[in-house]
Amino acid sequence: MLQINDVHAGYGNLKILRGVNMQVPTGGIVTLLGGNGTGKSTLLKAVSGLIPLMEGEVLFDGVAISKMKPHERMRLGLVQVTQAKEAYPAMTVEENLVLGAYTRRDRARTLADLERVFEFFPVLRERRKQLSGTLSGGEVQMLVIGRGLMAKPKMLMLDEPSAALAPKVVLEIFANINRIAKTGVTILVVEQNVRMALILAQYGYIIRDGVIMMEGEAKKLISDPAVKESFLGGSVANTAKALRN
Amino acid sequence: MRILNKIYAGVVATGIGLTAAAAFADDIRVGITMRMVSENGQAYGQMMMDEIKGINEAGGIHGKMIKATLMNDECKSDKGVANANKMVFQEKVHLLIGSSCSSVTLPIVDVTAKAGVPQLVPHSTNSKITQKGSEWIFRVPVSGRYYGGVNAKYVGENIGTKIAYICAADAASVGDCANMEKQMKARFGVEPAYRADVQEKEVDFRSHMQKIKSMNVDGILVAALAETMARALVQSYEAGIGEGVRRIGSSSASNAPVPKIAGDAAKGVFFTAAYAAADQRPIAKLFNEMVKSRYGIHAPDHDFSQAYDLVRIMEIALKNTNFTGSLADDRTAIRDAIANVKGYQGLASGPISFCAAATPQCRDGNRTAVLIGYTKGGENFETEVLARVTMEEDFGLE
Amino acid sequence: MSFDYSSLLAFIIFGVTIGVVYGIVALGISLIYSGLDIVHFAHGEMYMFGAFFGLVLAHNVGVPYPIALIGAMVLTALLGMAVERVFYRRLTRAGGGYTVAGMGMIICGFGMSVALVNVAYFIWGAEAEPFRANLDYIPRLSFPGDIEVPESYVLTAIISVALMAALHYFLRHTKTGLAVRAVAHNKDIAYLMGINVPLMISLIFGLACALAAAAGVLIGPMQSVQVEMGYLMLMKAFAAAVVGGFGSLPGAILGGVMVGVFENLGAAYISPSHKDIYAFLLLILVLMFKPSGLLGVEAKVKA
Numbered sequence: 001m002l003q004i005n006d007v008h009a010g011y012g013n014l015k016i017l018r019g020v021n022m023q024v025p026t027g028g029i030v031t032l033l034g035g036n037g038t039g040k041s042t043l044l045k046a047v048s049g050l051i052p053l054m055e056g057e058v059l060f061d062g063v064a065i066s067k068m069k070p071h072e073r074m075r076l077g078l079v080q081v082t083q084a085k086e087a088y089p090a091m092t093v094e095e096n097l098v099l100g101a102y103t104r105r106d107r108a109r110t111l112a113d114l115e116r117v118f119e120f121f122p123v124l125r126e127r128r129k130q131l132s133g134t135l136s137g138g139e140v141q142m143l144v145i146g147r148g149l150m151a152k153p154k155m156l157m158l159d160e161p162s163a164a165l166a167p168k169v170v171l172e173i174f175a176n177i178n179r180i181a182k183t184g185v186t187i188l189v190v191e192q193n194v195r196m197a198l199i200l201a202q203y204g205y206i207i208r209d210g211v212i213m214m215e216g217e218a219k220k221l222i223s224d225p226a227v228k229e230s231f232l233g234g235s236v237a238n239t240a241k242a243l244r245n
Numbered sequence: 246m247r248i249l250n251k252i253y254a255g256v257v258a259t260g261i262g263l264t265a266a267a268a269f270a271d272d273i274r275v276g277i278t279m280r281m282v283s284e285n286g287q288a289y290g291q292m293m294m295d296e297i298k299g300i301n302e303a304g305g306i307h308g309k310m311i312k313a314t315l316m317n318d319e320c321k322s323d324k325g326v327a328n329a330n331k332m333v334f335q336e337k338v339h340l341l342i343g344s345s346c347s348s349v350t351l352p353i354v355d356v357t358a359k360a361g362v363p364q365l366v367p368h369s370t371n372s373k374i375t376q377k378g379s380e381w382i383f384r385v386p387v388s389g390r391y392y393g394g395v396n397a398k399y400v401g402e403n404i405g406t407k408i409a410y411i412c413a414a415d416a417a418s419v420g421d422c423a424n425m426e427k428q429m430k431a432r433f434g435v436e437p438a439y440r441a442d443v444q445e446k447e448v449d450f451r452s453h454m455q456k457i458k459s460m461n462v463d464g465i466l467v468a469a470l471a472e473t474m475a476r477a478l479v480q481s482y483e484a485g486i487g488e489g490v491r492r493i494g495s496s497s498a499s500n501a502p503v504p505k506i507a508g509d510a511a512k513g514v515f516f517t518a519a520y521a522a523a524d525q526r527p528i529a530k531l532f533n534e535m536v537k538s539r540y541g542i543h544a545p546d547h548d549f550s551q552a553y554d555l556v557r558i559m560e561i562a563l564k565n566t567n568f569t570g571s572l573a574d575d576r577t578a579i580r581d582a583i584a585n586v587k588g589y590q591g592l593a594s595g596p597i598s599f600c601a602a603a604t605p606q607c608r609d610g611n612r613t614a615v616l617i618g619y620t621k622g623g624e625n626f627e628t629e630v631l632a633r634v635t636m637e638e639d640f641g642l643e
Numbered sequence: 644m645s646f647d648y649s650s651l652l653a654f655i656i657f658g659v660t661i662g663v664v665y666g667i668v669a670l671g672i673s674l675i676y677s678g679l680d681i682v683h684f685a686h687g688e689m690y691m692f693g694a695f696f697g698l699v700l701a702h703n704v705g706v707p708y709p710i711a712l713i714g715a716m717v718l719t720a721l722l723g724m725a726v727e728r729v730f731y732r733r734l735t736r737a738g739g740g741y742t743v744a745g746m747g748m749i750i751c752g753f754g755m756s757v758a759l760v761n762v763a764y765f766i767w768g769a770e771a772e773p774f775r776a777n778l779d780y781i782p783r784l785s786f787p788g789d790i791e792v793p794e795s796y797v798l799t800a801i802i803s804v805a806l807m808a809a810l811h812y813f814l815r816h817t818k819t820g821l822a823v824r825a826v827a828h829n830k831d832i833a834y835l836m837g838i839n840v841p842l843m844i845s846l847i848f849g850l851a852c853a854l855a856a857a858a859g860v861l862i863g864p865m866q867s868v869q870v871e872m873g874y875l876m877l878m879k880a881f882a883a884a885v886v887g888g889f890g891s892l893p894g895a896i897l898g899g900v901m902v903g904v905f906e907n908l909g910a911a912y913i914s915p916s917h918k919d920i921y922a923f924l925l926l927i928l929v930l931m932f933k934p935s936g937l938l939g940v941e942a943k944v945k946a
Contacts, residue, residue: 050831070834080835088828091821099821103837151837414916442916448866448875449661452907453915455653455790473772476866479773483793483865485783506773548670 001155001186002047002078007056015054016042018210024155029177029187031201031218033194037144038200039210040190044159049073061154075103077154081147083163087140090132093124096132096143100150101225110150117146120176138169145176155186162193174200198222268436272312273339273563276332278353279367280320280345288540289552292317293342293367295539306563314338318349321370325349329356338362339461340563342555345548347371357381361573363580367555368548370496372641375605381571383583383599385555386547387519388609390641393424394432395517395614395634396493400425404491405463409439411453411477413469421468421495423587438462445470450477467514468495475506482510491515499546499621504619504626511622515631520550521617523628532592542626550592557591558583586610594633606638654791654907660695660796662903663803668858668880669887669895670807671851677827677890678847681731684752684897686855686880688759693856695767708776712802712860719881723852724845730755732841755772756873763870774863783885792827797860806857807896810850814892823847875919879906882922886929888939897937901925 002024010016016039025028034040045051047058049070057066065073074080087096097117101110118125121142127135132143141161148156161177162170174196181187191197198204198218206214206227214227221227275297283288297313305311314336318325325344332338333356334591341357341364344350350369357364358379366374372390375382400408408429429435438460441453447469454477457465465486467477468490474497481492491513494503498516507514522533532553536545562582568575583599589597595613600606613635619637621627667692677685697715700706706714710887734748776795784792814820825833826843833840858876866872879902887898902922909921929937 048835050834069838069839071837074835074837082832082835086829086832088825088826088832095821098655098818099825099836102818102822102825147836271867352884442914444918446871447918448872449657449918451657451661451796451865452650452654452911455657455913456650459650472867475771475773479867481864483795485791485793502770506771508773508775 001061003059004043005057005148005184006045007043007046007058008054009042009051010054011042011051016210017046018105019056020207020210020212022205022212024186024188025203027181027184028203029181029189029201031189031191031197031204032207033191033197033204034207035192038207040207041159042210043060044080044190045206047157048078064232073104074151077152078157079148079151079153079155080157081144081159081161083144083159085140087132087143088134089131091132092129093132093135093143094128096147097124097128097150100147104150104152109152113150114153117149119148120149120179138165138173141165141169141173142176145173145180148209149180149185153185155188156180157188157190159190160192161189162191164197170196194227195222246452247294248272255291260378272310273568274336275311275313275340275342275559276329276336276338277313277315277343278328278332278343278349278597279315280319280326280349281317282319285542285546285548286345287551288542290317290537291535292540292549293552296553300560306560306566309568311563317346318346320344320346320349322349322352326352326356329353331422333357333360333362337566339572339575340559342367342559344369347374350374354379354382362576363583365555365559365583367552372609375608376642378603380603381580382384382603384609384610385558385593385597385611387611387614388605389420389424389640391612391614391636392496392517393421393428394606394636394640395616396425397428397432398634399517399632400464400491401429401435401495404493406433407461407463408434408435408493409437409457409462409465410437410441410461411450411465411467411469412440412442413447413473414442414445415470417497418468418495422466425466425468443469443473446473448476450480451484454481454486457481458484458486462490464493464494466493467498469497471497471500471502472506474498475503475511478503478507478510478514485627488513490640499617501544501546501626504622505624506589506623511619511626513618515616515618517614518547519593519594519611519614520545520547521615521628521630522546523617523630524581524594524615525630529592543625554589554593554597558586558597560591561586561589575643596634605642609638612636612638649790650911651908652786653909655904656786656790656792656798658904658907659900660792660800660903661907662883662900663800663807663896664858664861664899665876665879665883665902666899667803667854668826668876669883669899670810670892671854672880672884673887673890673892673895674827674847674851674854676884677892678823679727679731679844681748682752683851684749684877685726685755685759686851687877688756688763689719689723689852689855690859690862690872690876690880691763691870692722692759692859692869693852694774694859694868695763695772696856697860697863698772698868701774701776706872712857714792715856715860719856720849720853724849726755726759727848728847732844756877760870760873767870769870771867771869774868776864780936794940795864799865802857802861806854810854810892819843819846878919879922882926885926885936888936891936891938894936896936901937 004020004022007017020043046053049068053066057064060076060078094125097114104110110197123139124142124146161173189197198221201218204218204221205212279290280536281287294313294315297311314332316328318328341362343353345368347369350366351374354374354377358381363381368386370386370389372388375384410422412418426437441459467474478492494514494516498514499518504511536542537547565582566578584599584601587598593611594615597610599610613633615633616631617628618625618631619631672683672686675681693715696718697711700711700714734751774946783794785799814824822838823843825838826840830840883898883902884895886901887894905925906918906921910918
């Protein structure tokens with residue numbers, strides 16, 4: 001479904017991604033793992049079109065999308081779920097969800113999808129008239145995922161859905177992601193929570209310093225000592241760097 | 246019109262060059278400095294040159310030609326003084342004419358007094374011009390000291406004494422307001438019923454109008470530059486102040502933008518001036534037609550009539566001068582000839598007379614102002630003459 | 644002399660009627676700021692062009708005043724969108740709408756202001772033009788204390804409030820309005836929602852300019868129309884936007900009304916000769932005690 005070939009990207013003169021290759025097959029759940037500052041978010045932005053590519057190409061459903069504007073990629077069914085803090089706090093829950101369906105013209109189906117989102121996340125139905133700024137962290141995460149679903153995606157890309165949430169809430173959210181995948185939506189989860197992500201996904205990539213350093217079946221990766229080490233190593237290295245500054 | 250002005254400016258510049266090079270000792274040299282910044286300014290400058298040309302073509306002054314030099318001072322004192330110095334000392338003119346703005350004329354009075362050159366003032370109204378004690382100064386327009394009196398006299402006797410004042414902060418309007426207030430107090434012993442000092446370019450008079458409306462005044466004096474005045478007039482009607490309350494304009498009310506912008510609100514507004522285009526005398530009708538056909542100006546204001554009268558007075562005086570060939574003697578002779586002009590009847594609303602003493606009584610020759618009312622506003626406005634008032638010679642002097 | 648409460652009331656009423664006009668211009672400035680991160684210094688000229696468009700439609704074309712109002716709004720919106728598309732967008736990140744050079748944008752706004760004044764001067768000349776509107780069918784309002792509010796002021800206030808209400812409805816209750824708000828808050832997320840962000844930016848600019856044009860057509864009959872009229876309105880509307888809180892739409896309206904009332908009271912009870920400074924006195928007072936403005940939101944964090 002999604003094919004990323006030798007992608008280089010960054011901000012201004014600063015190159016962060018240095019030749020990333022990835023594939024997300026139709027109907028599967030793939031996870032991209034990495035610590036802070038390894039290039040995860042940059043890759044997401046490059047795929048969704050918020051930053052231009054320096055080199056390489058991105059194919060979605062066999063179509064080259066590298067030159068498309070973000071809203072054009074989104075209309076193809078490639079939908080990025082933003083981090084939870086990027087809900088619109090001054091809008092109500094319902095307005096946020098309606099905004100997710102902005103590109104759609106089929107009003108009746110949109111209303112049906114709204115019901116579907118409320119079935120996935122009943123708490124959103126209770127809160128529909130509330131400003132999203134007043135929701136709890138877990139509720140906002142549900143809101144942004146629900147907002148992504150409203151766009152009727154072929155593929156959802158989630159940016160750290162477990163960030164800053166309690167383990168119990170993370171579990172609930174990941175269960176829901178799994179249910180969404182079962183409805184036929186292809187999923188790419190970008191995560192730092194290695195264990196949870198590898199339990200959820202079928203296949204995993206590990207990114208470090210802007211390149212994919214390891215990939216494989218999730219079942220194999222989860223028990224691979226090198227994964228733990230390299231991942232922790234990355235984290236430790238970054239923490240040490242942060243401390244030095 | 247703008248293209249015409251450019252061509253004309255070129256002609257004038259050439260004229261200046263020729264004058265300096267080809268001046269015959271026998272010519273009568275006249276220097277003119279005026280404000281020629283607007284379309285009107287260009288037109289009355291051109292009119293003076295055309296009239297002088299007419300005198301020359303009719304045989305000149307006892308066979309002598311008048312060589313006139315016209316310079317633009319743009320209403321700036323430094324330029325006016327520089328122009329005057331150049332003409333008095335380099336071109337050695339017999340007579341200096343200038344200027345339009347009082348702020349320019351005032352310093353030139355000192356130049357001509359020192360050099361001993363007669364000076365005819367075409368437009369300036371500031372009363373101090375003739376109070377400097379110069380023997381060489383003669384004023385053709387009506388002095389400011391008379392205007393305030395005329396307005397106050399007419400208002401107090403015909404409209405009432407309960408007057409609201411709206412006074413904008415520009416120099417002319419501040420003076421007009423102060424004069425009116427002083428004269429109303431002197432003649433009728435009244436203070437303004439309401440007084441608002443507003444900004445020079447104020448746009449919103451509504452709260453003042455509301456206050457004035459509740460006071461039942463006899464009239465409203467609006468002293469402001471043309472566009473500001475027009476806005477105030479419009480808003481006075483919007484506020485619901487009826488036609489029964491007369492609107493009195495300051496000196497800027499004669500400017501064409503007032504009826505144009507105010508439209509219907511200009512109707513009934515009256516003001517004081519030296520000349521009315523609505524004047525029914527044959528000479529005035531002829532003059533209006535001449536200005537319209539030659540310069541395309543609809544309804545000439547007193548800046549035109551005064552420029553015209555000045556040339557005629559100059560012609561009379563020069564014809565009564567015995568030229569000896571000595572520049573200093575000829576200048577003195579011209580001065581004395583102007584002082585001897587008595588009862589000149591031209592476009593001015595009353596006779597113009599000068600006398601020999603270096604006093605304002607003698608040198609403010611024109612003491613008759615005319616009260617003009619708008620009978621129709623808009624682009625093709627119409628006016629009527631409400632009254633002519635001649636003031637006593639020493640009116641308004643301290 | 645006892646205190647005259649009815650004239651106090653009159654000053655407040657007139658302050659409000661002019662204040663709502665400042666408010667709709669300020670609303671446009673706020674809208675552009677929140678949508679494009681541009682402090683639009685040429686907005687006074689949009690007001691001026693709106694007034695001239697209305698004047699041309701009413702006098703030269705001869706349409707009725709309400710049609711002239713709508714026509715002027717449409718034409719000015721198109722002018723504003725063209726200016727934004729051709730000039731301002733080059734200074735913002737390719738289609739993304741971020742201001743890359745804040746100072747450059749400000750200078751550009753001033754430059755545009757001067758350029759537009761000169762274009763208007765070339766077309767219409769420097770002299771003020773009267774704007775005659777037949778408003779006899781609007782009733783006068785009477786207030787206690789023998790205060791009558793003339794029809795044109797009533798009309799001005801009604802139309803201004805109606806425009807604010809329409810804008811509110813558009814932003815709160817339509818899908819496109821929702822998208823505009825999304826773009827105003829965060830352009831990246833708006834992109835991810837599939838919103839055509841550059842189109843929304845054009846729309847925001849057009850709306851803001853249409854509001855300014857409405858103010859011009861409303862004020863025209865009262866104050867006549869002149870190429871230099873925009874400067875003073877910009878200053879007042881700018882003060883209103885800052886007083887209310889820059890970027891806040893309800894704040895813009897509140898600020899406009901406050902500026903209108905404050906300057907009328909200042910002119911009445913302190914001195915009318917320097918009426919234009921009261922708006923800035925108010926501005927300084929508000930900024931001293933509440934730097935973000937009365938209804939101001941905290942400074943937005945930009946990516």
